[in-house]
Amino acid sequence: MDFEFSDKVERLRAQLSDFMRFHVEPANHDWHREIAAGRYPLPLLERLKSRAFSEDLWNLFLPGLGHDQPGQRLSNLEYAPLAEIMGRSHWAPEVFNCSAPDTGNIELLQQFGTPEQRAQWLDPLLLGEIRSCFAMSEPDTASSDARNIQTTIRRDGDAYVINGRKWFITGALHPNCKVAIVMGVTGEQLEANSTERHSMLLVPMDTPGLEIVRNIPIMHYHSPEGHCELLFRDVRVPLSNLLGAEGKGFRLAQDRLGPGRVHHCMRTIGQCELALELMCERALERKAFGKHLSEFGNLQDWIAESRLEIDQARLLVLQAAHRMDRAGNAAARIDVSAIKVVAARLQTRVVDRAMQVFGAMGLTPDTPLSYLWTWGRAMRFLDGPDEVHLRVVSRAELAKARLALGNNAWYFVPPPGLAAPR
Template sequence: MDFDDSDKVARLRAQLSDFMRFHVEPANVAWHRDVAAGRYPSALIERLKSRAFSEDLWNLFLPSLGDDDPGQRLSNLEYAPLAEIMGRIHWASEVFNCSAPDTGNMELLQLAATPEQRRQWLEPLLIGEIRSCFAMSEPDAASSDARNIRTTIARDGDDYVVNGRKWFITGAAHPNCKLAIVMGVTGDHLDPNSTERHSMLLVPMDTPGLSIVRNIPVMHYHSPEGHCELLFRDVRVPVTALLGEQGKGFRLAQDRLGPGRVHHCMRTIGQCEVALELMCERALERKAFGRHLADYANIQDWIAESRLEIDQARLLVMKAAHRMDREGNAAARVDVSAIKLVAARLQTRIVDRAMQVFGAMGLTPDTPLSYLWTWGRAMRFLDGPDEVHLRVVARAELASAKAQAGRNAHHFVPPDALLGG
């Protein structure tokens, strides 16, 4: 595996870093002021989007585009370091039309949309004209196993009728969110353990019967774009709103997750880099008991451990992206579970150290640390809880061991050999 940047990626990294330094980072305070004042989406986002589009820093996450679609057509491995750079400011991805859940939704539409669905939904998403959300998880089901989903999608003549409740639906409160991709049960007569029971529908957000119940705070933090609870009460859409084939929604959901987890993990690594930089700066300037914090061995250990852990996580994510590009998303399933585990745990661990070095300030909005810790903790649920991914990795190890049963017998020494017999 060669993780050295190509000339194209090196150029894009430099260009994106400059854009972040000269345009996004100076706007960070204004963005927070606008959000606090209820001015969301902030006008500065649209100005920055226009500039990013004109500089061709757009749709960087999509490896495959139409001839006339804007973007760089990067592989997962090529995009990974760019996602890390964007992740340093948590709202920056929207500037480059690279924010979740739109990224995964665009990939889904590329994969399964009809020509008419592409015209109506994919094309506006590709140019950043609209936003979207992905409605899968539910309050009354253990949604880490998508087979538990209870929202019903019933055929009624030339329509589908949706009934159910979804929650923690990212992006649903964004004023530009015009589309919900909804996953529900169409084959309720099948075995409950079947993966052929679910389908996806393209539901406009202004469809009668669809309502936003609330924007759910995550550990008391309200995201302006929303992590919302949605109610679907006799929501009726034409059968042409079906995405892909009926009964293939579970498979589509699995296809959607792989690249998105690489994006999440690399943004997390960017945020961990910010936390480490802040920790080092604080340790060099703050004194306790007559010495700078940086002079204490335990603080030096935290800094060193953080550097090693970030670099290890980055290599693991790059490996997963490399496998995805070479062998496909399915072949990288275990690698993707591994990076999801490692990145979420990494973020809370490193940010926690930085907060400890900052003292009480680390708990306040004066630094980004408290928000970054909250987001890292949430990531241990997003795209599947830790336990699900541990199970995936463990099963792969056990399957490998089963396939090689007895191979390690030569490592065991008979007791009589130890006794000289």
């Protein structure tokens, strides 16, 4: 398995790194100042998007584009190092039209949308003219098992009627968010554990009966684009707003989450690289007890352990992306569960060390570390909690063990003359 990047990817890495260094990073202070003043979306963001589009740093995540659609047509493995670079700033992916949840929604529309749905929603999403959200998680049920979802979708004449409550819906508060992909139950008569009960609908955000109840803070951090609670009261949309086929929403959700988890994990690795850089700089500059912090052995261990862990996680994510490209999303299911656990735990470990090196400053907004730690902790829930993904990995290992049961020769074989233990 060779993870050496092609000339095209190396060129894009250099181009994207330069764009981040010369355009995104210098705008970071202004971005935070404008957000603090309550102004969103920002003119500076639109200017950066226009520049990124003109430099063909656009829709980098999506391999299956038509010839008339903007983008680089990269595989998951090719996109992974670019997601790492963008991940160094939590707001940078929008500059390149690579933000979640738009990325997953674009992929769904690309694969399952009708020509009319693609014209209405996909084309403006690909151009960055609108944003979208994905409404799946619910407050009243354990959404880690999507079969539990309770939002109802019922036919009424020529329309579907939606009733239910969703929460932690990322991007719903963005002023440019124009459509939600909503997952709900259409097959109430089927058994509760059936994966054929759910469907997805395209719901314009201005549809009567759809209410944004609140923007939920993540450990006291409010995202300007929102992690929102949504209420659906008799929300009516035409039958033509069905995405894919009725009863296939569960499968669509699984298809959507695979590549998205690779994107999340690679952005996490970029954030860990940033945290490690900040930790090293601080250790070289700061003195305590007559020595630079970098001279203390325990800090040297933290730096070394962070480097080893980041590199290990990166290789695991690249392996998952490689398998996804070669064999499809379903074949990489176990790999994706593994990276989801590893990347989230990596972020909290590495960022925690960096915060400790910064001392009290690490708890403040003077560095990005406290935000990065918070996001890393949230990652242990996003796209499925650690425990669900560990279960996927362990069940695969046990299945292999059952097949091999009785064929393992690595048991104690006594030498001649020595009785076997009883």
